[in-house]
Amino acid sequence: MDPVPWMEKLNDAQKEAVQATEGYVRVIAGAGSGKTRVLTYRLAYLVTVLGILPENILSVTFTNKAAGEMRRRIRDLLGENSAALVNTFHGFCVTILREEIHHLFYPNRFLILDVEDQKALLRELYGEMGISARDFSYSEILHEISSRKSNGLYVATVCDPAFQAGPPPSGGEVPDKRAAIFSGYLAKQRKLYALDFDDLIQFVLHLFLTVPEVLAKWQERIQYLQVDEFQDVSSRDYELACLLSGKYGNLFVVGDPDQTIYSWRGANIRYINEFDREFPNVRTIVLDRNYRSSPSILSVSNSLIRHNVNRIEKQLVPVRQSVFRVLHHHARTAKEEGWWIARKILSLREQFGLEFSDFAVLYRANYVSRVIEEAFVRNKVPYTLYNGTEFYSRAEIKDCLSYLRLLAFHDDLSFLRVVNLPSRGIGKTRIAFLKEYAAKNGTTLFEAFRRNGSDRIFARTGASEFLDAIAEGERLVDHVPVSDLLDFLLKKTGYEAELLAGGDDDRKNNVAELKESIDDFEKDAGEPTTLADYLSRIALFTDLSRRERGDSVKLMTIHAAKGLEFPYVFVCAMNEGIFPSQRSRDRRDIEEERRIAYVAFTRAEDGLFLTDAEGINFDGSPRVPSRFLLNIDAELYDHDGRIDPALWNVTRQYEKVTDWDETPEAEAPEAIGVKSRVRHPVFGNGTVLGVSPDRRFFTVKFDAIPLPKNISSDFRGLTLAEE
């Protein structure tokens, strides 16, 4: 008695979820339990069985990859015009802002800043303030800006028409330099009318809370809201979902608390765990049948995740038959580890008639990929590197996009990037001249340049050639596709000539790949795309990074692999300090690392291989196998290669520091000062070389380790040594 034939493919719990369209519904969906299928079928059910209009339905996720996959599937079920009902949080915010941002005294054309842009903006600011990047590292400051922004109040400041975008306070002793950097950053972003990733959501929330008719309009539109990966929502995402679904009260959330791996970005497991206490009459559906992984892989995963204390017990039940037992390989060097993986892939492929694309290699941190790549090159294993942000932050890609952005926005950020690229003899001094003119006349740098391009200051430079190219490009903007526009610009500005002259094939390929991706984008959109359209979308595409080339092994971080599945998975560099990361300092951090491992393991369908290698860490300490290997019941997996029991002992030492419930009562950190002799549970005895100005950490030279290490002053394990 199913209303639609495809419902036959679903089990009872999945069917129940698909048909639970009204009210507040929470689905706890274990890895590989057919979550995506439920989400897509539910959309199809709403449209075909209930007759709901697609524009009244919205399905949101976090990544473009997941949204793209959903769009593809829903298109297969419902046809072309259904794509719009799937979006990412950020993409949907852009949609809202393009219609509504004028309420906030921002123009409808706003610029979206990615991390590289943010850094460029900071670099400018530092120059004006006379600050060095050594004292205030970009990433640290960006993190702080992000957390300062999370209180939401700044939006009102930035949008205030009276907000002065003047130069930040400089010279003299500013009591709080970080506060000054923050306000300087806000001033700069306002001047550019730019929004960074945090702003996209913050501005929408601010709009909803201050302009009631905007909220009412979107609440009316979104009659059915479903949210994927709900375990990863932050307080802002949560607030947005609640507001949007506030009128009709149809909110359907899906997630798996065991797969929370974005805490560092504000994800809070609380929102899924306490969902039933927040809303009335919540229906909870549990999907615990696993269709993806073989029983061996599943029991290893279950065995691992059981070590997390803060967790709701849930056992995944396998549906499939086992193919291989999970295998661990311990290598003597990182190089050998890479070679073992390459060799294993070649032999499995030979033996079972597999494709290279059946294999994925996952790792905790991007830098691990280098060794693997090298081994793959040597063994002629074709691979595709999915390196998150890296593709779009490649210099040549940013260059190309900056040229396009300069045409669309005339903004200072893009201008500064491309004006001397290739080198036209326009350096610090001439830029300073432009800045002065721009400040005096209230124009953009580009306008200043256009007015003064023939001034004698710019004699003997390529100024006129550059201005001609841009002017001609502007005439073309509305008449040719974006891809042709880029082609034109690169030729006319001499960028392409310079690129071809250099022997760097990677850079050439990257530019070629960008052109292809623009082509794809235009075909995908169906209708002619405007430049502004393209630019506002591309800013969010950080993970579309690289198209798979031919039949090849996929290399990516575990975070990037979330939501994907592969027949054969290698999880490499399973060493203390890499995985779990050296940065994890307490039990909560370790539990998140363990969830990351759990996500990695549960990506595998038929085969799972875990590898680690001995060697030296950055700080000179020796590498030992990851504690997660010890977490798995020994009889559930096999070892290939012998491990010196002494290594396991060191692993246990590490484990004691962070994994035990409470570290024993220790001396108050105040007692430790410069030249104190201290004792550390893992590194042994050492001497304190220095204390950070804010007393956040001590710099300690341990006797047994060549380089000094910074130890958090909150860390209770560091005590005065009794000698």
Next chain:
DNA sequence: ATTTTCGAGATTTTT
């Protein structure tokens, strides 16, 4: 005044 070179420092995860 601009470009090149060289050395030091940094390395989680990403929308």
Next chain:
DNA sequence: TCTCGAAAAT
């Protein structure tokens, strides 16, 4: 291994 900033060279 790669990136960034300051000094040297053109």
